[in-house]
Amino acid sequence: MNGHTGRKIVLVTGASSGIGAATAERLAADGHHVVVGARRRERLDELVGRVSAAGGSAQAVDLDVTDSSGHRAVVDAVVAEHGRLDVLVANAGVMPLSRLDAGRVEEWRWMVDVNVLGLLHGIAAVLPHFTCRGAGHLVTMASIGAHEVPATSAVYSGTKFAAWAITEGLRVESPAGIRVTTICPGVTTSELADSITDPLAREAMVAYRANAIPASSIAAAVGFAVEQPAEVDVNEVIVRPAAQR
Template identity: 40%
Template sequence: MKLAEKVVLITGGANGIGRATALRFAREGARVVVSDVDAEGLATVCQEVEQAGGQAISAVGSVTDRSQVQDIVDTALNTFGRLDILINNAGTMPISPILSGRVDEWDRMIDVNIKGVLYAINAVYPGMAERKDGHIVNISSVAARLTYQSAGVYGGTKHAVRAISDTLRKEAIRFGVRVTDIQPGSVDTELPDSIAHEKIRSAVKDNMYAEESPILKPEDIANGIMYAISQPAYVDVSELLIRPVIQEN
C-alpha cells in the first residue's frame, strides 16, 4: 500500500514510539497529525518531519478528555479532509505493587490506556466504516499477554486493549476496516519515567538498561507498525509481538 496522501493520526506523538512513527510514515509520503499534551514536543516533531520533506500538523490535547479527542480528530478532518489510519499510541506506566494503594495512578492508567484508546476509536471508526476503508492500530504491550509483579493494573489495562482490539477486528470485518494490536517488549522510551514508585522505577531501569540486555529502539516499533499497515488490503496483521532477542518474558 502506497502511503502518499494517506492521513495518519498518532496519539502520544511528541516523543518515543509516537515520534519515531511520525517520522517513519512521513518518509513514506503520509500526511501526519501528531497529538499529545506536550505542545513543545509536538512542535519539535512537526519541524523534524518538515525538515525531512514530509508534512505534519500538531493537535494539542489529552486522550483522557473525550471532547479534546474529538477536537483532535476534527483538526485532522478539517485540514486534510479524511483520516485513513489511527495509531493509538498514548500510554502511561506508573507501576507499583497493588498493596501500595496508589489509586490515583491506577485511575490515570485506566483513563489514558483504556479510555483514551476507546475515545479515539469512537471518534474515527464511524467515518472509516462509512467509507469502508481504514486501519486502526492500538499499541498495547507484551504485558497484554503476561502478568508481572508490580504491574497488575498496568497489565490489566493492556489486556483490555488487546481484548478491545480483537473484538473491534471482528466487528470491523464487514466494513473493510483493519485492526492491529502492536505488543512491544522493552523499548528505550520515556515510559519508565512515569513510574513514581522510586524502588520500582530504579529496578525497571536497571533491568532495561543493563549492558548485557540491549533493548528495542522506538524506530523498531515504528517499523513493525509500518509492516502491518503496508500489507495488501485483504491482509490483516491482527497482532504483532516485538521483543528484544534477550527478553525472555
C-alpha cells in the same frame, strides 16, 4: 514507499516522544501525511520541524486522549481539512508501575484513564468516519504486558490486556474494509518508565530495561502493518529485544 498504499492521512496520539514520535517520523518518511497529537505542544512542534526538514509532511494538534469530546473534535477537524482519516495510531499511554499493596489508587486511575478510556475515546472518534467510508485502520499500541504480568505490573498489564481485548473486539465487529492491528512492544527506549514513582518498581525497571531496543524498531512494525494492501490485515505483532525472556 510501498506501491500498495498511496499517501495516507495518519493521526498518531502520544506523539511527543518515544514510540509515538518515532512512528510519526517513520510514517512521514514512508510518504504519508502525519498529524501528531499530544499535550506537550513544544515537543510536537519540534517533531514537525524534524519531519519537515527530512522532506516529510506533518502537522501538530493539541490532544489529550482522556478528553472524549476533545479527541472527537481533533478527528473531525482532520477529516474536515483533509477529506478523510485513513489511520489512527492509538499510542498514548502511561506506565507508573507499583505493587498492588503500595495502594497507589490515583496512579491506577491515571493508567485506566489514558490506556483504556483514551483508546476507547479514539475508537469512538474515528469509527463513524471509518464506517461511513467503509475503510480505515486502527493501530493500538498495547504491550508485552498484555501477555505477561510481572510483579509491579498488575494494573498496567490489566490496562494492556484491556487494550488488546478492545482492539480484538473491534476487529471482530468491523466490516472487511476496516483493518485493526495491535502492536505489543517489549522493552523499548521511551519515557514511559519516567512516570514510575514507586521506588521499588523504579529500581527493578533499571535492570529490566538494560536491553531495550530503539523506538524505531516498533515504528517499523507499525509501518509494516500500514503498508499492507487493503485486503491484508496484520492483527498482532509482538516486538521485543532478542535478549528479553
